[in-house]
Amino acid sequence: MNIVRKILCRQSGLRAARIIITAHLAAALLLYAAACGGGATITMKELKFEPDTVTIKKGHEVTWKNEDRRSRQVMSGAPPVMTDAFMSPVLEKGESWTHTFSEKGEYPYHDMRIPGQAGRVIVED
DSSP states (O other): OOOOOOOHHHHHHHHHHHHHHHHHHHHHHHHHHHHHTTTEEEEETTTEEEESSSEEEETTTEEEEOOOOOOOEEEEETTEEEEEEEEEEOTTTTTTEEEEEEOEEEEEEEEETTOEEEEEEEEEE
């Protein structure tokens, strides 16, 4: 009986150790992904974009988050030249929208609701 208990405790200990190691590995991978810049976040606040220019890798995404009291809407292009590369829905305070950039290049963007508010996404290989 004692031998059976020791074997079970050892196996339970091994299972617990595996779970702990797996949890630490998962946490490390999440930190690595965040540190490697899998994308960017642009905050819309106080009638501006913060930051107004971001650089990302091809295939990564940019998230625009509205922390302003006004509705905001992001569209590609710089007035008077607008493009159809991307356009967000109208974003109310607290809402966000994400776009994935699959092609290398420079993408100017502007706010459809606030004239003069503009920025740029730079996508590298």
